[in-house]
Amino acid sequence: MKSRWDQCELDRVTADYAKAGVSADLAIRTYTTRILGQEPLLVLHGGGNTSVKTTMTDALGDEYEVLCVKGSGWDMGSIEPAGLPAVQLQPLAALARKEALSDEDLVAAQRRMLLDPYAPNPSIEAVLHAIIPHKHVDHTHANAIISLTNQPDGEAIIRELFPDTTIVPYVMPGFVLAQEVRRILDETPDAKHLILINHGIFTFNDDPRQSYDDMIAMCDAAEQRLARGNPRPFKGASLPGGAALAEIAPIVRGALARETEIEGRPDRWVLDFRTSGQIRHFVDGENVGDYAMRGNAAPDHSIRIKRFGMVTSPAGCDDFAENLKAAVAAFADEYIAYYQRQNARAGGGFKQLDPVPRIVYVPGLGLFGVGKTAKEASICADIAEATVDVITKAEGIGRFVTLSEDDLFDIEYWSLEQAKLAKAVEKPLNRQVAIVTGGASGLGRETAAMLRKEGAEVALFDIDSDAVARVAEEIGAMPVVCDVTDPSAVDAAVAKVVEAFGGVDILVSNAGAAFQGRMLEVDDAYFQKAFALNYWSHHYMARACVTVMRAQGTGGALVFNVTKQVLNPGPDFGPYGTSKSALMALVRQYAIEHGADGITANAVNADRIRTGLLTDAFVAERARARGVSSDEYMRGNLIRREVTGTDVAEAFLHLAKARKTSGAILTVDGGNVAAMVR
Template structure:
C-alpha cells in the first residue's frame, strides 16, 4: 500500500474545521483516507479516535476521547461522526472486573459532551485504554488473510515479530478492551495490535504517524502474501455455455423470496447486485468453492450484513434453466434449514433468548456466472456484494499461502445476534414497496416520470425506460439513488427484450411493470390512411403486449407473482371525434389487460389499468389541447377542466392511481378512471 497523505489536503482540512481544532480536523482527514480504501474498511466497519481537549456545555475544558460513532462510514465521516466522550470516566472503568454491554453503552452515553451525539463505537473503551493520542482500527483484507488461518497468530508473528502485540479473539466490548490493554502494557513499544481473526490497530502521537503505521503494517502483510504462493485456484467442471446473467438473476431472486406471513399474497423480496470481475470468476469457478466459499465470513464485523456464510449453487447451463431453477430452490431450502439449525443450537447455548432473523442468504455464488449480493434495497445489495468481493480477496490470499479458517459458528452467532451490532442496521419502518423492482415505460414523459417518482418514494427500485435515451437518463438522475435510465423502443421487440434484460442484471428481476409509453394519432376513421392505424397499433397496442410479455417472462422465472399496469386512456370507452387512430388500439389494450388478468391470475400476476384523460404531457401537447378544444367549441381552460369536479387532472394524479393499484394485492382486472369525473367514460 502507499500512503495517501498529502500535506496540502491535510492543511485544507485543518482550515475547513478550524473552529474544532487541529486534532479533530486531522482525525477526520485520516479517517477518510482509511475509509476510502476498500482493502481496509467497508460500509461502517473499522473505527478511529483521538484524545484531545474540548469545552463542555458548562464552559469547562475537559479531556475527551473523540471516537467514531457506531454505524458511521469512515470514508465520508464528518466531525459529528466522532462523538466526544469524557476520558477520565472511561479510564476509570478499566479497574472493573466485569461490565455488561448495556452498562457500557449507558456509561458512554452518560459521559458524552453533546447529549445528542451518536453512540460511540462498541470499541470505544479499547481506544480509551490505549494511551496513544491517535488510534486507528481497520479490517485489512491482507491482515485477515494471515490471521484467518489455522496458525494465523504464528504467521503474523513471522511477519511482524515484536512490532505489534497479539490479542486472541474476543468479541468487541469491555472484555476485548481490557485484554488489548494488557497486551499493550506488556510491551508499550508496540506500534499496533493484531486482533486475531478480527483486524488490526495502529497508533501514534499524531494523525500522520498512526495512519502511516497502518499503511506500513498492512504493506508487510501484502508482501508476505506475495511469497511462496500456491498455484491459482483450479476450475471445476463448468457448462460449455453458461447461462446468461439476465436469465439466472430472476431465478436466484425468486428462490430467495419469502411469502409474507402477515399479508396474504405479499412477498418479502430482495434486490440483487451482480459482480463478475476476473477475481470473482476465478473464485466462484474454483473446484473447491463449496469448501472455501462456504467456510464463513472473514471478520465477524461482516456477519450482520452477509450472514455466517454465502450460498453456493450448481453451475447453470444456457439450455437448462428449468433444471437450474429446481436446483436453486432446493439449495435455498437446504440453506434455510442449515441456518435454522445454526440458530436453534446456538440460541439454546445462550439461553433461548434470541429471535431468529430471516434464513435467506445475502450472498449467492454461481459458478460460471458470478456472485449476487442480496438486500432489501439496491443499496443494501451493493453492501453485501462489496463485502463478498472483499471476502474473496481475503480468502483467495489465505488459500494461496495456506488454508482459510474463519471463526467457529458459535462466535459468529454471538456477533450476528449481538444487540449492539444489530443496532447498526437501524429499526426504521420499511416503505410499502421495499424490495420490489418497478419498470416504467415512456418514463421521460410527464406521466411516466411522475409514476417513477411515486414508486421510488414508496420504496421501489425503479427502471425508467424511454426511446429518448438522453432524456430518460436525465430523469433517472433526477430521481437519484439506484434509479436506472434505459433506452427502450417498445415498437421493437428486440429493444424491449434487451431493456428488460438490463433491468434483470441491474436489480435481479421485475415485480411491477407500468406500460405507459404511447402517442396520439388523429384523423377521421373513414378517411385515415391504413399506415397511420398500423403505426398507432404498433405503439399503442403491440407496445403494451411486448412490455407485458417481457415482464411476465421474468415474473414466471421468479415465481412470486407480479403486477402489470397499463395506461389505457378514456378513449378506450368514450371515443372522441377524429381520435379513432388513438382510441382503437387503446380499446384493444383494455381487452389485453383483462386477458392478462384472466390468463395469469393463477400465477399471482395481477393486471390493472388506468383510464386517464386530458393530462398535459408529451402526448397531450399544448398544440393538441388547442386543437381538441377548438374541435369541441370550448376554451382551452374549459376543455382541461371539463369534468364533474371542474379540476384539471395532473400527471401526479395518474401516478397515485398506478401506485394504489400496485399496492392493492387482491385487485386485478381493475380499470381506474382518473379524469375528474366523466360519466360517459365511467365503467359499470
C-alpha cells in the same frame, strides 16, 4: 498498497473546515478517516473506526479533554466532522477498568459522556481508543491482515512478519475487548501497534501522518507476504456450458423467495451480481462447497451475510432450478438447526433471524449479494468480494480458518445489532423491482418517483437519453435508454434490469402519444406509428417482463396507461383511440392468460392531466373552443376539481400493490359520465 495521502488536499480540507469553525484536529481526523475508508481492501461498510484526542468546549463554554471517535451509522469514506462525536476522555477511559459492563450499559454510559447530546452513538470500541495513549488511532479490517491471521498458525505468521507488533487474541468486540487491550497495554505500555487475531489492525501515533503511514506500510507488507503464495490455489471443476446472467438471476431470486404467514405473500429479495477472474476461480473450484462455507473473513461480516454463503449447482446444468430449490431448503434447515443449538447455548431469548442466505455462489457464473434493497444487496456483494479475496489469499499460503460457531453466533445475534433490527421498518415496496416506461417526464416521472418513495427499486425507460439520466439521478432510479417500439431493444433493456436487480415485479407501461387525425385522412404509416407506440410497445414490454416474472415464480403486476378514448371516443383522434382500445384488449388478455401465474394486469384511465401531451397552450385552445377559462376547462368534471399527475400516479401505485384485482380499469378523471365503465 499505495498511500492516498495528499498534503495539498489535506491543507485545502483543513482550511475549508476552519472557515466553518471546525478545529484543525477534527479536520485532519476527518480527512485521514476518509482516505482510510475509501480503500475497500481496508474498510468495508462499518468495518473499522478512527479517533483523535483533543480539547473542546460544550454549549456552556466549559472545556474538556475529549475523544472524537467515529459515530454509528457514518461511512468512513465520506465522513464529515459531525460523524466523529466528542466524548469526555477521562471518564470514558476509566470504563475499561470496570470488572463487568454489558454492551447496553456501555452504550448508555458513552452517551452520557457526549458533549453534544444529539450526536450519534460513539463506536462500541470508543473505550479501546480512549485507553491507547496516542492522539490518533486508526483501526481497519484489512483483507491482507485477516488472510494472515485466519490461519491455523496465524499468530506465528504475524510474529515472524511483524516482530515488534503486539498481538491480541480474539475476543468479542465491545467492553470485553477493551478490557483485554487494557490488560495487554498495562504489560506492554510501549506497544507500537496492535494486530487482533481474526479481527484487524490498530495503528496509532501522535502524528496523524505516521499513524496512517504505519497502517499502509503494514498492510502492504502483509500483501507482499501473501503474494509469495499461490494466486490460484483452487483446482477447477469440470463445468457444463455457461448460462446467461439474465436467465439465471430470476431463477435464483425466485428460489430465495419464501412464503410468509401473511396471505402467502412472497418474500422477495433484490440481487447484486459480481464476477471477475478471482471470483470465477473461487466459485469454479472443485471444492468450493468446502472453503466457501467455512466462515467469514471478519467477525462483523456475520451481521450482514450470516456465517457463510450458499453454493449452487453449476449455472449451465439442466436441473439448475430444481437443485437450487433444494439448496435453499437445505440452507434454511441448517440455519434453523444452528440457531436452535446456539440459542440454547447462549441461554435462550434470542429471536431467530430469517434463514435466507445473503451470498449465493454460482459455479460457472459468479456470485450474488442478497438484500431487502439494492443498497443492502450491494453491501452484501461487496463483503462477498472481500471474502473471496481473503479466502483465496489465505489458501494460497496455507489453509483458511475462521472463528468458531459460538463466536460467529455471538456476533450475528449481538444484542446491539438485534436492537437495530427491531427498530428497522420496511417500506411497502421494499424488495420489489419496478420498470416505468416513458419515465423521463409527465405521468411516468410522477409514478416512478412515487414507487421509489414507497421503497421499490425503479428502472426508468425512455428514448430521451439526457432526460432519463437526469430524472433517474433526481429520484434515485436506474436510467435505461430504450425505444419501446423495438422488440429486440425491449428484450435487451429488460435484461439489463434483471442483471442489475435480479428480476422484475412491477411494470408500469406508460409510454404513449396522442396521435390525431380523421380515419379517412391519416395515411397508413402514421396509423402504424400510432399502433407501434400505443399498442405494440406495451405488448413487447409485457411479454419481456412476464417471461421474467414466470421464471421467478412470485407473481407480479402489470399496469397500463390507457385513455378515456377507449370508453368515450371523440372525433379527430382515430389513431389514438383505436390503438388505445387495442391496448385495453391486450390488458384483459394478459389478465386472463397469466392470472394463474399470480400476475395481475390492470389499466389506469386518466383524462385532462397537464403533461407533455396536454400542454398549457393546448389547454388554452380547448378552453377557448368551449368558451370557458383554462381553469374551468381543467375542472370540467362532476366534482369540479382538476386532476393532477400525482392523482394518476397514486392510481398506478394502487394497482401495482393490489394483489387481488386484475382486468380492471381505474378511472381518474374527476367524474365523466360518458367515460364511465358500463
